[in-house]
Amino acid sequence: MTEAAAVPAVDLPGGVPMPMIGFGTWLIRGKGGREALRAALAAGYRHIDTATMYGNEADVGHVLASSGQARDEMFITTKLPSGKAGRERATLAASLRALGTDYVDLWLVHWPPADRMLIPVWREFLALRDEGRARAVGVSNYSLAQIDRLIEATGQPPAVNQISWSPGRYDAALLAGHRERGVAVEGYSPLKRTNLASPVLAKIAAAHDATASQVVLRWHLEHGMTVLVKSAQPERIAANIDVVSFSLSPDEVARIDVLSR
Numbered sequence: 001m002t003e004a005a006a007v008p009a010v011d012l013p014g015g016v017p018m019p020m021i022g023f024g025t026w027l028i029r030g031k032g033g034r035e036a037l038r039a040a041l042a043a044g045y046r047h048i049d050t051a052t053m054y055g056n057e058a059d060v061g062h063v064l065a066s067s068g069q070a071r072d073e074m075f076i077t078t079k080l081p082s083g084k085a086g087r088e089r090a091t092l093a094a095s096l097r098a099l100g101t102d103y104v105d106l107w108l109v110h111w112p113p114a115d116r117m118l119i120p121v122w123r124e125f126l127a128l129r130d131e132g133r134a135r136a137v138g139v140s141n142y143s144l145a146q147i148d149r150l151i152e153a154t155g156q157p158p159a160v161n162q163i164s165w166s167p168g169r170y171d172a173a174l175l176a177g178h179r180e181r182g183v184a185v186e187g188y189s190p191l192k193r194t195n196l197a198s199p200v201l202a203k204i205a206a207a208h209d210a211t212a213s214q215v216v217l218r219w220h221l222e223h224g225m226t227v228l229v230k231s232a233q234p235e236r237i238a239a240n241i242d243v244v245s246f247s248l249s250p251d252e253v254a255r256i257d258v259l260s261r
């Protein structure tokens with residue numbers, strides 16, 4: 001067992017605290033993937049983002065079981081592939097078996113399914129949440145219009161929308177739209193889609209004795225967003241969660257916001 005990093009958490013409906021930095025596991029598989037997962041636990045990550053589509057739920061389950069980490073100290077997300085719409089119950093059961101757990105903390109619809117399935121899939125998600133198979137349920141890659149349809153049909157907004165986010169994609173109106181609907185935003189691909197050589201990021205990083213990557217990750221937290229970041233390299237895995245010892249001023253945040261223009 002290792003010590004959790006002092007990462008802030010956002011409260012999802014139902015009083016489920018979600019650590020605001022999650023370890024992304026796209027392309028984290030097999031022996032090297034399990035080593036990266038062990039390095040993530042050692043560095044203090046307690047939020048792991050996987051998906052049925054990533055083909056690594058069993059690797060995550062294996063590492064969690066052998067780590068001795070208490071289940072209730074972990075926050076585990078997995079996702080339903082849109083091709084499995086209509087087979088929610090069986091797909092979640094297979095995920096839980098692979099992960100070696102009775103419940104996930106967050107279950108997401110990975111991509112919007114065919115239009116006619118949008119509401120039926122959401123109803124099934126709510127039912128499985130009510131049965132205790134997922135503590136919270138949400139969506140990924142949904143537009144605000146699609147979220148509104150879920151709310152109109154069921155009165156229940158997704159706890160989370162997981163979307164691509166980075167300085168280049170900053171959109172204040174989209175963030176505000178989620179906030180108005182009570183939907184927490186999780187950003188993915190924060191580094192992959194960022195010019196880490198940007199002079200703006202370099203200057204801000206130098207002022208905090210940090211790297212450009214750390215500044216980008218911290219910028220998400222300043223906006224009250226959760227961020228998912230993947231690395232297979234132990235030094236980067238540790239550095240990417242070491243963003244709680246400094247903060248950005250409102251002026252620095254604004255200078256990063258305008259990189260999207």
Ligand SMILES: NC(=O)c1ccc[n+]([C@@H]2O[C@H](COP(=O)([O-])OP(=O)(O)OC[C@H]3O[C@@H](n4cnc5c(N)ncnc54)[C@H](OP(=O)(O)O)[C@@H]3O)[C@@H](O)[C@H]2O)c1
Pocket residue numbers: 023024025026027049050110140141162163187188189190191192193213214228229230231232233236237239240
């Ligand atoms: N819901 C969805 O549709 C969706 C889509 C995409 C991603 N996601 C989730 O979000 C997670 C994160 O997104 P992502 O993996 O696409 O992108 P990301 O975390 O922004 O970028 C990962 C890439 O950045 C490199 N990297 C990591 N730390 C670095 C650092 N400190 N300095 C320089 N380079 C660094 C990694 O290389 P090394 O491994 O060599 O360090 C890797 O090539 C995914 O793993 C997945 O869990 C969800």
